[in-house]
Amino acid sequence: MSDTFECLVSLSHRDFVMRNHRVHGVSVLPGAAFFDIVYRILRARGEQTEQIALNDVLFAEPVATAEGLDRELRIVVEPGPDGARKVSVHSRAVRDGRPAGEWRRNFTAELRHTAEPVPEPIDPAALKAAATRVRDMAEMYRQAREEDIEHGTPMKCFGELYQGADFLLAELDLAEEVRPQEQGFQLHPGKVDAATLTAFAQVPPGEPFIPMYVESFRAVRPLRGRFYVHVPAVETFSPSGEIQQNDCVVYDASGAFVARFGKFTCKRLRSAGLITRLVATAEPVATATAEPVALAVAEPVVAVSARSAEVLTVRVREMVAEVLGVPAGEVDAHAGFYDLGLDSVAMLRISGQLEELLGRRLYPTLLFEYNDVASLVEHLAAESVEGPVDDTPDRGLRCYRRVWQVVEPALSAGGNAGDLVVIGGEPELAAAFERAAARDGARSRHLPAGSWPLDRERLRLALADAVHERRTPTRFVLCDAAGAGA
Numbered sequence: 001m002s003d004t005f006e007c008l009v010s011l012s013h014r015d016f017v018m019r020n021h022r023v024h025g026v027s028v029l030p031g032a033a034f035f036d037i038v039y040r041i042l043r044a045r046g047e048q049t050e051q052i053a054l055n056d057v058l059f060a061e062p063v064a065t066a067e068g069l070d071r072e073l074r075i076v077v078e079p080g081p082d083g084a085r086k087v088s089v090h091s092r093a094v095r096d097g098r099p100a101g102e103w104r105r106n107f108t109a110e111l112r113h114t115a116e117p118v119p120e121p122i123d124p125a126a127l128k129a130a131a132t133r134v135r136d137m138a139e140m141y142r143q144a145r146e147e148d149i150e151h152g153t154p155m156k157c158f159g160e161l162y163q164g165a166d167f168l169l170a171e172l173d174l175a176e177e178v179r180p181q182e183q184g185f186q187l188h189p190g191k192v193d194a195a196t197l198t199a200f201a202q203v204p205p206g207e208p209f210i211p212m213y214v215e216s217f218r219a220v221r222p223l224r225g226r227f228y229v230h231v232p233a234v235e236t237f238s239p240s241g242e243i244q245q246n247d248c249v250v251y252d253a254s255g256a257f258v259a260r261f262g263k264f265t266c267k268r269l270r271s272a273g274l275i276t277r278l279v280a281t282a283e284p285v286a287t288a289t290a291e292p293v294a295l296a297v298a299e300p301v302v303a304v305s306a307r308s309a310e311v312l313t314v315r316v317r318e319m320v321a322e323v324l325g326v327p328a329g330e331v332d333a334h335a336g337f338y339d340l341g342l343d344s345v346a347m348l349r350i351s352g353q354l355e356e357l358l359g360r361r362l363y364p365t366l367l368f369e370y371n372d373v374a375s376l377v378e379h380l381a382a383e384s385v386e387g388p389v390d391d392t393p394d395r396g397l398r399c400y401r402r403v404w405q406v407v408e409p410a411l412s413a414g415g416n417a418g419d420l421v422v423i424g425g426e427p428e429l430a431a432a433f434e435r436a437a438a439r440d441g442a443r444s445r446h447l448p449a450g451s452w453p454l455d456r457e458r459l460r461l462a463l464a465d466a467v468h469e470r471r472t473p474t475r476f477v478l479c480d481a482a483g484a485g486a
Contacts, residue, residue: 003085004078007041011073011091013065016181017189020152023208024272026279029063030155031211032192034107035259038087039186039219041075049186050118050220054087057109057214058364061345063091066279070094074103077111085111109217118220121255124228127169131162137172140197147208148272154178157194159226161201168231170198179225186222187259192250195229199248199264202234208269209244212344213364215263219250226253238369242268267368270338309381315357316373319350333373344368354380420444425479433477 011018011029018027035054042049063071071091080086087109093101137159141151159172172194174182182188196211228251235246244266250259269275313333320337321328323346331340337347347367355362358380363369370376420437422430422444430446437444 004076005045006077007075009037009073009075010094011063011065011071013067013070015065016154018065020155021189021193022150023062023210023269024148024275026275027065028275028278030189030193030196031059031062031107032187032196032261033189034059034089035192035217035219036185036187036189037073037075037089038109038111041077043186051113051115053112053114053116053216053218054109054214055084055112055216057107057217058348059107059211059213060105060348062210062275062278063106064275064278068095069100069279072099073106080110083112087111114218119249119257119260121257122228122230122249122251124169124171124251124255127164127167127230128162128171130164130167131169132165133163135161135163135201137161137170137194137198140194140201143204144197144208149208151190151193154181155190155193157190161198163202166234168198168202168229170194170201170229170231171226172198172229173226182224187219188223191223191227192259195248195250195259196261196264198229199231199246199261200235200244200266201231203237203244209266210269211264212243212267212368213263213265214261215265217259217261219259221258223250223252223258227251227258228253228255238365240369240371240375242368242371243365244268265365267344267365274343309377312377312380313373316350316354316377319353320373323350331373333377336371337367338371420475420477422446422477423479424449425477429479 013019013027017029017033021028021030034057038054039049039052042052063073065071070093072094073089073091076086076088076090078086087107088105089107090103091106092099092103137157140161141156144151153175157172157174159170162169162171172191173179174188174190178190182191200209230249230251232247232249235244237244245263248261248264249257252258314328317328317331317333320331320340320342324331324341342350348364351362351364351366354366366379367376370379419442420433422433424447427446427448430444430448434444434446
């Protein structure tokens with residue numbers, strides 16, 4: 001069996017999951033549905049999933065569809081560090097059966113075999129007897145509607161919630177007309193979505209939260225029929241209020257273990273625009289995950305002592321400024337990351353850069369828990385002094401900074417000097433450049449003034465699209481307001 005394999009999944013807007021799960025009016029795939037997808041793929045390949053666990057699960061960006069806009073998912077499993085395997089899910093927009101956008105990262109995880117025994121069964125009757133309050137699951141869906149999250153019947157579960165002083169037990173099942181459908185799933189999306197809802201049923205947040213991270217997940221067999229969700233503790237919130245976290249365990253009707261979500265973490269959805277933008281165009285607005293089309297020159301960044309809050313502040317402000325396209329001095333250390341203009345994907349990228357800088361693993365939720373530069377630096381500096389730190393400056397090479405550098409194309413006499421991209425200028429001028437390029441055996445592409453948004457990142461994408469079939473080197477001609485080429 002190959003160490004690396006790939007699977008493509010077509011997700012239609014007409015799929016019952018997408019039709020019956022909406023966030024701010026947008027059809028969104030529930031994050032927990034990825035677990036069913038991954039486990040079904042593994043079982044289809046003949047793998048024994050009883051001893052498999054998914055760790056460090058990160059929901060990077062939701063998968064959304066709209067009328068006329070489907071998605072194609074690409075799931076890749078490949079070798080990872082220390083005997084683990086890396087799982088990644090990317091998706092791209094599809095219109096009329098054809099790709100209409102670039103691949104975007106949605107889900108990552110580390111897959112490992114575990115020798116841990118299957119957890120013991122629970123006694124549902126004893127837990128019910130210890131409950132001090134009984135509620136209907138309909139309350140959870142009503143609360144979700146108030147937060148602008150809608151569930152249709154095929155994505156709902158029905159039953160009762162037995163709440164104790166510091167625990168909750170939910171006894172649930174799908175609607176009778178939906179039950180035959182679950183035979184096609186390991187973990188029916190409606191069931192796992194309901195399980196994650198009950199994990200946060202004891203302290204209503206009053207606003208929408210969406211999945212972001214799961215420390216560990218394990219499912220030993222398919223989930224069929226009536227089931228229980230045991231939430232052994234009350235959910236907790238980060239000091240910033242941006243993050244809520246809890247564990248939940250799923251059992252079958254007899255009380256036998258089926259699956260467990262360890263440290264299931266959700267982030268507050270700050271605005272509807274973070275969801276609606278996903279389907280505003282065929283390709284969502286590019287964020288910090290896209291790599292710049294630039295010549296990367298190795299410029300060493302000296303590793304700094306994590307003791308130094310001043311140096312850390314400078315570094316973090318530089319990272320934020322790079323994403324925003326502003327001078328680092330304009331980044332307010334006490335303004336929230338969202339208020340500065342960062343989105344979730346950009347914050348995850350900065351978290352990764354900090355890992356490289358500090359040389360240690362950080363929780364991906366870090367920038368959401370400490371959501372401004374000052375509080376983040378204070379936390380990192382405090383953590384760094386818990387153990388011994390060598391006061392000798394470490395000036396070893398730790399990472400690279402991208403540096404823009406002008407590179408003159410090497411032209412050979414009589415050879416093709418490269419294709420042209422004409423930016424701005426009148427159509428007549430662009431046509432003249434096209435004729436000149438044709439005489440040289442090259443091609444020309446015109447980007448009229450006003451045809452690209454006036455921000456650096458989206459202009460970069462427009463240029464990349466213009467030369468995606470480029471022959472190196474490619475020449476760019478920037479025309480000023482008077483129409484002259486430069």
